[in-house]
Amino acid sequence: MADSPSLSRPEDRAHAREATAADGTRVALDDVAIRRALVRIAHEVVERNESIEDLYLVAIPNGGVPLARVIAAQVKEIAGVDLPVGILDTTLYRDDLAARGERPPLRKTEMPSAVDERVVVLVDDVVSTGRTIRAAMDALMDFGRPRGVQVVGLVDRGHRELPIKIDYVGKNIPTQREDRVILRGSSGDLEGELEVVVHEGASA
Amino acid sequence: MMGRDLLGIEDLERADLERILETAERMQEVGRRDVKKVPTLRGRTLVNLFFESSTRTRTSFEIAGKRLSADVVNFSPSSSSLTKAESILDTAMTLDAMDPDAVIVRHKVAGVPKRIADALAAPVINAGDGAHEHPTQALLDCFTVKQEKGRFDGLTVTIIGDITHSRVARSNLYAFSKLGAEVRLAAPPTMLPAGVEALGAKAYTSLREALEGADVVMVLRIQQERLDGCFFPSIREYASTFGIDRRKLRFAKDDAIVMHPGPVNRGVEISHDLADQRPGVILDQVRNGVAVRMAVLYLFAGRSAKREG
Incomplete structure (x- = not known):
């Protein structure tokens, strides 16, 4: 294991271990906690941006999509502004395609508004290495020239490999590199109540 | 599961067809963008090896490859050493030695793409062979x-x-x-x-x-x-x-x-x-031909998987 446990804060790890179920998975964020985090993030987004009308929420599928919708609804409640919500698949921009034998499935991209002169807020569920955000920024530039790009990560699990900063973090969850952290829904893929679970030591 | 080459629909399962069609839907969206190009096959080389001329199919593959950022080389008998009676396989193997990431083959005789696929390291995509498949x-x-x-x-x-x-x-x-x-x-x-x-x-x-x-x-x-x-x-x-x-x-x-x-x-x-x-x-x-060929190139070209057996 190249990664040492001592890199993460000991108090977080102790807390995490307590909640670990027998099958090696634990719920890191339940539906209530996720919604609370998204409400806070929506407030922060409104607070940090002067012209809210210029914001454009762009979700990275699949996990970012339900999150961006909740944030959009919250921003409408707080500021009375209907923000456009786009979906941007980053698969064709990944940097590891050549190394993989099997091609990953492509997800839907839907960009209902132009990105030019807008401040794009990328919304992802779990941010780790930063490579997905890098790919998303490259993809975004092919759609135009945004005035700025900000990033929402519901979970920041660390292990950054690129100089990528998350502007709005739902929760920092220290993990081992080989852990798997996923956002899932109680019914169907991302339907119903959402939760973030950590599979410890699981190989993807 | 799809094999290394795309030689005919006969070899594919329903799930493979559905996967290609779904991928093509995503590629169609790329074709509607202002910048109709994604970096997916950057640094990859595709060879259009057309022994039988077909401007339409060749152009469609060429545009598809270029939209994925691949370098596309067109090779057809009129401009090649085939006139010097070099055999089909010799030609194909010569091209293969230049390490293309996929070879797209059109020939008027059924079975030629299969013969070429058996001899080459690169995956082969059939662009029409005789009365066999397209x-x-x-x-x-x-x-x-x-x-x-x-x-x-x-x-x-x-x-x-x-x-x-x-x-x-x-x-x-x-x-x-x-x-x-x-x-x-x-x-x-x-x-x-x-x-x-x-x-x-x-x-x-x-x-x-x-x-x-x-x-x-x-x-x-x-x-x-x-x-x-x-x-x-x-x-x-x-x-x-x-x-x-x-x-x-x-x-x-x-x-x-x-x-x-x-x-x-x-x-x-x-x-x-x-x-x-x-x-x-x-x-x-x-129009759809370009999106479908982008899907095929995405799924078959430039994968690191080695030939089986």
């Missing part, structure tokens, strides 16, 4: 039907023309059958091979019966070189009995679509007005 044409036809009709189950697809010599008919027969549609083949008896029922199609020598209740009317190109042959007496007779015009189209469903792989012989297999309908499904087929 898989990307069938895929773009299926894609077009899916966009028009939204489904395959319960659809009736009637393919009309020189079935015996048509790789388009053969690939489409496999593709639409696997996807759950009913396939009918209609032709004069001399152009209808024996045994198509064994492949799951219904054969008709009456156009009217073949069109009854059809959702998709697929008209094949009558090859000029066969026109003076022994397959049918005259163009005029073919046009009057099997050529598709508005009057004959009335036998099909009201919302039936008319498709043609191009290039069209107006007034022979299809009437002028049907060939030139705007907006027309026939040009959509061409």
